[in-house]
Amino acid sequence: MKRIRLSRPHPAFLHPQQQPSSLLQPTPLAACIAARHRRHASSVSQRPDSKHVMFPGAVKSAFSSAMRFEQPSSYPALPTYRVVDQSGAVVDTSFAPDLSDEEVVKLYRDMLTVSIMDVIMFDAQRQGRLSFYMVSAGEEAVSVGTASALAKDDVIFSQYREQGVFKQRGFTLNDFMNQLFANQKDPGKGRNMPVHYGSRELNIHTISSPLATQLPQAAGAAYALKIQRLQDPSIPPRVVAAYFGEGAASEGDFHAALNIAATRSCPVIFICRNNGYAISTPTLEQYRGDGIASRGLGYGIETIRVDGNDFWAVREVTKKARELALQDGGKPVLIEAMTYRVSHHSTSDDSFAYRARVEVEDWKRRDNPIARLRKWMEAKGCWDEHKEKEARDSIRRDVLRAFSEAEKQKKPPIRTMFEDVYEELTPDLKKQMKELRSQLERYPDEYDLSEFDGGKDSLDR
Amino acid sequence: MRSSTIRPLSSALARASRAPPSATPALLSRRRQYSTHPPNAKLNLPTDYSTTALLAHESKSALGNPELPPEVRNGTTKRMNLFQAINDALSIALAEDESVMVFGEDVAFGGVFRCTSKLAETYGGDRVFNTPLTEQGIVGFAIGAAAEGMRPVAEIQFADYVYPAFDQLVNEAAKFRYRDGACGRSAGGLTVRMPCGGVGHGALYHSQSPESLFTHIPGLRVIMPRSPLQAKGLLLSAIRSNDPCVFMEPKILYRAAVEQVPTAAYTLPLSKAEVLKEGSDVTIVSYGQPMYKCLAALEKAERDLGISVELIDLRTIYPWDKESVFQSVRKTGRCIVVHEAMVNAGVGAEVAAAIQEDHETFIRLEAPVARVAGWSIHTPLLYEAFNAPDVARIYDHIKRVLEY
Numbered sequence: 020m021k022r023i024r025l026s027r028p029h030p031a032f033l034h035p036q037q038q039p040s041s042l043l044q045p046t047p048l049a050a051c052i053a054a055r056h057r058r059h060a061s062s063v064s065q066r067p068d069s070k071h072v073m074f075p076g077a078v079k080s081a082f083s084s085a086m087r088f089e090q091p092s093s094y095p096a097l098p099t100y101r102v103v104d105q106s107g108a109v110v111d112t113s114f115a116p117d118l119s120d121e122e123v124v125k126l127y128r129d130m131l132t133v134s135i136m137d138v139i140m141f142d143a144q145r146q147g148r149l150s151f152y153m154v155s156a157g158e159e160a161v162s163v164g165t166a167s168a169l170a171k172d173d174v175i176f177s178q179y180r181e182q183g184v185f186k187q188r189g190f191t192l193n194d195f196m197n198q199l200f201a202n203q204k205d206p207g208k209g210r211n212m213p214v215h216y217g218s219r220e221l222n223i224h225t226i227s228s229p230l231a232t233q234l235p236q237a238a239g240a241a242y243a244l245k246i247q248r249l250q251d252p253s254i255p256p257r258v259v260a261a262y263f264g265e266g267a268a269s270e271g272d273f274h275a276a277l278n279i280a281a282t283r284s285c286p287v288i289f290i291c292r293n294n295g296y297a298i299s300t301p302t303l304e305q306y307r308g309d310g311i312a313s314r315g316l317g318y319g320i321e322t323i324r325v326d327g328n329d330f331w332a333v334r335e336v337t338k339k340a341r342e343l344a345l346q347d348g349g350k351p352v353l354i355e356a357m358t359y360r361v362s363h364h365s366t367s368d369d370s371f372a373y374r375a376r377v378e379v380e381d382w383k384r385r386d387n388p389i390a391r392l393r394k395w396m397e398a399k400g401c402w403d404e405h406k407e408k409e410a411r412d413s414i415r416r417d418v419l420r421a422f423s424e425a426e427k428q429k430k431p432p433i434r435t436m437f438e439d440v441y442e443e444l445t446p447d448l449k450k451q452m453k454e455l456r457s458q459l460e461r462y463p464d465e466y467d468l469s470e471f472d473g474g475k476d477s478l479d480r
Numbered sequence: 481m482r483s484s485t486i487r488p489l490s491s492a493l494a495r496a497s498r499a500p501p502s503a504t505p506a507l508l509s510r511r512r513q514y515s516t517h518p519p520n521a522k523l524n525l526p527t528d529y530s531t532t533a534l535l536a537h538e539s540k541s542a543l544g545n546p547e548l549p550p551e552v553r554n555g556t557t558k559r560m561n562l563f564q565a566i567n568d569a570l571s572i573a574l575a576e577d578e579s580v581m582v583f584g585e586d587v588a589f590g591g592v593f594r595c596t597s598k599l600a601e602t603y604g605g606d607r608v609f610n611t612p613l614t615e616q617g618i619v620g621f622a623i624g625a626a627a628e629g630m631r632p633v634a635e636i637q638f639a640d641y642v643y644p645a646f647d648q649l650v651n652e653a654a655k656f657r658y659r660d661g662a663c664g665r666s667a668g669g670l671t672v673r674m675p676c677g678g679v680g681h682g683a684l685y686h687s688q689s690p691e692s693l694f695t696h697i698p699g700l701r702v703i704m705p706r707s708p709l710q711a712k713g714l715l716l717s718a719i720r721s722n723d724p725c726v727f728m729e730p731k732i733l734y735r736a737a738v739e740q741v742p743t744a745a746y747t748l749p750l751s752k753a754e755v756l757k758e759g760s761d762v763t764i765v766s767y768g769q770p771m772y773k774c775l776a777a778l779e780k781a782e783r784d785l786g787i788s789v790e791l792i793d794l795r796t797i798y799p800w801d802k803e804s805v806f807q808s809v810r811k812t813g814r815c816i817v818v819h820e821a822m823v824n825a826g827v828g829a830e831v832a833a834a835i836q837e838d839h840e841t842f843i844r845l846e847a848p849v850a851r852v853a854g855w856s857i858h859t860p861l862l863y864e865a866f867n868a869p870d871v872a873r874i875y876d877h878i879k880r881v882l883e884y
Binding site: 176207208225227235238239240241244250272274283446447 | 628660722
């Protein structure tokens with residue numbers, strides 16, 4: 020008996036023109052609505068001799084008389100797109116840089132700045148100058164490269180290892196330092212742990228510690244942008260970009276977010292930094308499928324896997340993803356950027372407790388996103404040893420200057436602890452503020468108020 | 481059972497639920513598979529919503545509400561049950577502000593309790609829509625939309641199913657403004673609606689009242705109306721409020737509570753309790769459906785004992801109106817707090833603690849503050865009548881605080 024071979028070549032291996040028209044291709048909104056009506060149970064009928072199941076839950080599924088369980092292993096791993104190889108040579112012949120030499124240099128300097136600031140601040144934490152820090156060594160290209168392909172008005176939700184996104188968007192060294200030292204110039208008003216940056220002007224939502232909570236929020240924000248543009252077509256089209264690690268993708272919120280973004284056709288780009296570790300947990304203990312990218316298809320989301328150490332690849336991919344996200348009235352896109360977490364998870368972690376030093380050294384030597392872009396720039400003739408040294412020296416000086424300025428600043432007024440819980444201070448909070456003030460009055464030696472702007476008087480309101 | 485038997489039985493049940501209590505045939509109560517009222521009860525009678533003084537049965541009494549603005553008081557009213565009043569408020573909110581969106585599980589066809597009837601047809605599928613079945617997704621999505629300037633009204637199908645969204649509510653919605661600081665963004669546009677409370681046969685997962693969990697979260701406003709008129713005004717306040725609001729709707733009142741509701745748009749104040757009845761001997765503080773039980777109990781107690789009872793509806797459970805409660809208790813010297821949710825660490829604990837903590841109120845106390853609430857158990861199917869505070873238990877506590 021002849022068997023019908025049901026498995027099609029994997030979409031990833033098909034040229035765009037050959038793409039099968041499948042349910043994985045999000046349809047325009049109108050068609051979605053039509054499809055929903057089509058899929059209404061009462062209108063789905065099963066014609067005799069039909070080759071396809073007409074169950075409302077899977078309308079394009081062909082019948083098969085051969086029982087075969089699909090095996091993840093029978094599908095090749097999704098490929099990893101790259102533009103520039105480890106030696107800085109261009110491997111995608113269709114690639115043409117869309118940035119001037121000055122623009123590339125600027126983005127390279129952003130990556131360098133994050134990496135130099137990381138080293139200094141990590142040491143500063145070790146000296147007890149700040150309570151906590153997280154570096155993003157090895158992931159500078161993902162953050163700077165993706166951010167560089169977004170528009171200024173695009174809204175960003177991040178996890179915590181995206182310093183490069185802030186830097187690329189215009190966060191200054193002073194902005195970083197004010198937050199890290201929780202001084203009175205910190206827009207977070209000294210309420211959040213270090214590295215929990217946020218910016219209104221740059222359209223980046225304030226970072227919160229709970230993992231993956233930002234993902235369904237990003238879907239909702241993207242839906243808001245979409246609706247606002249429907250209501251006022253003069254608003255330029257915008258997308259939301261949401262960053263997260265491969266560990267966070269195990270949270271239920273990841274599932275909720277991708278599913279709701281797909282069903283509501285939200286213009287959101289989900290950007291996963293797959294760096295191989297969630298603190299001490301390697302990916303083998305995080306998932307058993309083909310990374311995060313393979314999941315996107317299951318949600319009906321266009322997906323790509325990219326070499327996260329290749330600045331040009333992440334930039335190109337994000338640029339295209341943004342275009343896709345705005346098509347057909349909006350739809351989600353998933354990018355999985357493959358990298359390696361060169362550093363410890365945070366200042367509270369010693370990663371040599373769970374991975375070999377030699378593995379890390381290997382990665383550093385073999386493939387570093389900053390070195391890779393540098394090789395490309397040197398080959399192009401817009402960078403050299405001298406410029407590198409000059410850049411590193413001046414960035415280091417600037418970081419140290421911003422550091423000492425921020426460290427010297429006063430802390431916000433103590434009153435700040437009671438504000439912004441609600442839009443207005445509630446009677447309860449006013450009463451508690453008074454009570455704290457009287458406590459500070461009666462036990463002056465028990466509290467150090469010297470650093471706080473206005474001392475205890477800020478509580479008089 | 482043959483369907484020919486089922487049909488007459490269910491229509492008889494439907495008739496019985498509409499009929500006045502005395503007309504309930506004993507035969508039916510034997511056939512019913514869940515809690516019902518005992519035939520010889522004098523206190524634990526079914527609430528007669530058609531006569532209770534808590535509902536405005538006449539247009540005049542609805543419009544006489546002093547909290548309503550003058551232009552509303554000169555307007556018209558319409559008979560609405562609770563779900564219709566919710567629907568009316570949502571409709572007004574959608575009409576007056578294009579940043580309002582209504583979504584959740586099954587809201588597009590009108591909702592499993594009909595609260596969102598006709599809204600999708602009227603305001604379009606872009607603003608009134610179904611979401612996938614994911615509570616954490618619904619609330620996370622709503623927070624993101626609120627943070628980008630929309631006013632989402634998210635529905636959780638039953639309060640019992642809000643827990644998957646607890647992280648989003650506690651760690652995200654409630655803390656959004658605080659952590660954003662000078663950036664100035666918040667999830668203030670967010671309102672999360674959820675049906676709550678006992679319904680006679682809801683058992684473990686269709687009966688819960690988790691309000692006290694939300695009162696332990698700085699940054700959230702927790703609201704529970706007692707009637708259609710209240711629901712409309714408080715829901716519009718919640719939607720217009722710039723703080724994230726948890727709006728809990730006693731599901732047993734959806735169809736049962738019917739009153740005249742002003743047709744115009746109006747709001748009622750948040751964080752303001754309402755003294756529904758003045759009295760001098762005991763203060764009863766409650767909210768939501770037990771208000772009806774409290775009223776029945778105090779009417780009986782006043783007749784039997786020749787006393788007068790003050791009845792207060794908290795309405796907003798957090799941040800709550802301490803001052804109104806303190807003033808009342810300073811006058812009466814006795815206080816009973818009544819709620820359906822279990823007694824331990826419930827709203828009654830907070831109210832009682834605050835009363836005894838307030839110097840001027842503490843010295844006026846003539847008796848310990850009493851809590852009449854659910855036992856510290858889950859809500860079991862068969863035993864609801866023994867668990868939820870009923871007229872008899874409230875009546876008994878009125879006697880007890882007086883006898884102390």
